[in-house]
Amino acid sequence: MEHNETEVVPLRAHPLALPTPTPVRWNRSARARRVSLRIDPRAGEVVVTLPPRSGRRAGMALLNTHAAWVKERLGSLAPAVPLAEGQAVPLGGLPHVIRHDPAARGPAILWQGEIVVAGDKAFLTRRVGDFLKAEAKRRIAVLAAGHAASLGVKIKRIVLKDTRSRWGSCAPDGTLAFSWRLVMAPDWVLDYVVAHEVGHLRELNHSDRFWAHVARLTPHREAAQDWLRRNGPTLLRVG
Known part of the structure; x- marks a missing residue:
């Protein structure tokens, strides 16, 4: 306890x-x-x-x-970035400015480098957070499905978490878990983490066979690991 x-x-x-x-x-x-x-x-x-x-x-x-x-x-910590109007948050590694537009359609949408949030401004922070998590789930699901097909494995389900140290994990039952904050990283970094966890559906270890599967799925292992070491803590300062 x-x-x-x-x-x-x-x-x-x-x-x-x-x-x-x-x-x-x-x-x-x-x-x-x-x-x-x-x-x-x-x-x-x-x-x-x-x-x-x-x-x-x-x-x-x-x-x-x-x-x-x-x-x-x-x-050495990066400045905290609140999910507030006028703030720039990364999406796929590119900055997107949060803009409030009460007349916009839907809770939040992407529009020309902006995250446009509709409705009452009091709900802006929550709606931006919900949008980022939904976008993370969508992008991860697409990548995971493609990698799973390449390896001939099946994913039980995908869950999102807000972890402080692990970007992804694979459970023995085939459930894959990812930090939603990965949606803010460059696309090739997200692709590597998804490939890594899908690889565990074939080898639930870090053996040479496992790394061979990952290499089949993505060429970005070393670069993505380096990017996460250097920039991962910055993602934790958003929101």
């Missing part, structure tokens, strides 16, 4: 100190064996995980010890 609590903590490290109050999410986990910390790029928070018998003093000591690392990692 885990319990999460977020607060803004003014870290006072010695001899280093972070210049501004830092959001820290305290995560007490029955499964944890030691105090640990990580950066949540989506929330822009430091996450400190405590075992059942460790107190916050141990967490603060770890934060102070690694203050320079925390400062560097938080400082």
Whole structure:
């Protein structure tokens, strides 16, 4: 069982100190064996995980010890991009400006490099999010069907998630799961991730046979992996 609590903590490290109050999410986990910390790029928070018998003093000591690392990692995060009018969000790797048009048809549509959102402006953020997820599901389904046909495998279903570390996964029952945020990546990056997970329908491992299947489906393995390492955290800052 885990319990999460977020607060803004003014870290006072010695001899280093972070210049501004830092959001820290305290995560007490029955499964944890030691105090640990990580950066949540989506929330822009430091996450400190405590075992059942460790107190916050141990967490603060770890934060102070690694203050320079925390400062560097938080400082390197891309700016947060809200789903708001006038903001540019990537779709297929290309920026699209969000524009509100109460008279437009449908909740949201693509039009000449814009995401045009209809209806009451109060629902704009939700409608843009729904549009991006629907577009992700549509694009992924098309790619997955083509790759599955090439390998002669069947997909049970496709689900979308909002994961922080895994872009895709394949369950033993043939269910494929993907982060909806992949719709913002270039098309060839999305194609690689879909090909990767479809490949697991033949080999639920990372053996040489598995990678041979992936190579049959897409030539973009190394470039896409590099792109996700460099730019994946930016996608987590949208919305």
